[in-house]
Amino acid sequence: MTLDLAQLRSVQHFAQAFKAKNVPLHVLVCNAAAFALPWSLTKDGLETTFQVNHLGHFYLVQLLQDVLCRSAPARVVVVSSESHRFTDINDSSKNLDFSRLSPSKNDYWAMLAYNRSKLCNILFSNELHRRLSPRGVTSNAVHPGNMMYSSLHRHWWVYTLLFTLARPFTKSMTRKALLLVPLLIDAHSGNDGSVSVPESLILPAKFKHKDIVYESE
Numbered sequence: 001m002t003l004d005l006a007q008l009r010s011v012q013h014f015a016q017a018f019k020a021k022n023v024p025l026h027v028l029v030c031n032a033a034a035f036a037l038p039w040s041l042t043k044d045g046l047e048t049t050f051q052v053n054h055l056g057h058f059y060l061v062q063l064l065q066d067v068l069c070r071s072a073p074a075r076v077v078v079v080s081s082e083s084h085r086f087t088d089i090n091d092s093s094k095n096l097d098f099s100r101l102s103p104s105k106n107d108y109w110a111m112l113a114y115n116r117s118k119l120c121n122i123l124f125s126n127e128l129h130r131r132l133s134p135r136g137v138t139s140n141a142v143h144p145g146n147m148m149y150s151s152l153h154r155h156w157w158v159y160t161l162l163f164t165l166a167r168p169f170t171k172s173m174t175r176k177a178l179l180l181v182p183l184l185i186d187a188h189s190g191n192d193g194s195v196s197v198p199e200s201l202i203l204p205a206k207f208k209h210k211d212i213v214y215e216s217e
């Protein structure tokens, strides 16, 4: 089964193909992401980082929501990042600014687009948890660690250099991120979303981001 999060049609096909298998879905991990992309629009007309990192996952979970609920206990894990703190998606009147989610080429900065998509991940996870936890489907947003060597940096050589330089110092974080594994593989460890993984890796359901308090209630 293939899934291209940059195409809503591909997400649809993937969800249909999964449903056709008629198997339960206990854990859905929204892990895929793109980082440091040059500006581009997807076939759906949206900025690519936003669509791959947030909207594609959001759409996939919507399409598979009925399967998740039927499979309860079930869990969605959204892999976000602490970097969500360094951005904002509101305008000066504190309303959601849609142009920040999918910016034009002139307003685009790759790092900011990534951080905003990671903020969307958390907001999405919290709201999903609020809506579905009464039906046995929990959702957690997690932070796997900082600058862990993966292929995330591949789109710009400067980041490749930085990640390579940081690599000797981030090995312990990689080990720490492994502590997330129980959360990723076990939907049965409590239907309130509570699991025995380090608190520092779980992005809280209630947190203050600049002037806005995002809550899951």
Ligand SMILES: NC(=O)c1ccc[n+]([C@@H]2O[C@H](COP(=O)([O-])OP(=O)(O)OC[C@H]3O[C@@H](n4cnc5c(N)ncnc54)[C@H](OP(=O)(O)O)[C@@H]3O)[C@@H](O)[C@H]2O)c1
Pocket (backbone or CB within 6 Å): 003, 004, 005, 006, 030, 031, 032, 033, 034, 052, 079, 080, 081, 082, 143, 144, 145, 146, 147, 148, 149, 150, 151, 152, 153
């Ligand atoms: N590495 C870090 O320091 C760090 C820090 C904080 C948070 N995170 C988060 O951790 C998660 C995993 O990142 P990683 O570091 O493991 O990076 P990675 O090695 O680059 O993994 C990202 C994955 O996303 C997939 N992907 C990219 N575009 C896609 C698309 N259009 N459709 C479907 N899949 C797509 C990639 O598949 P292909 O390889 O096939 O393209 C790859 O498997 C991400 O959500 C990232 O934001 C990472």
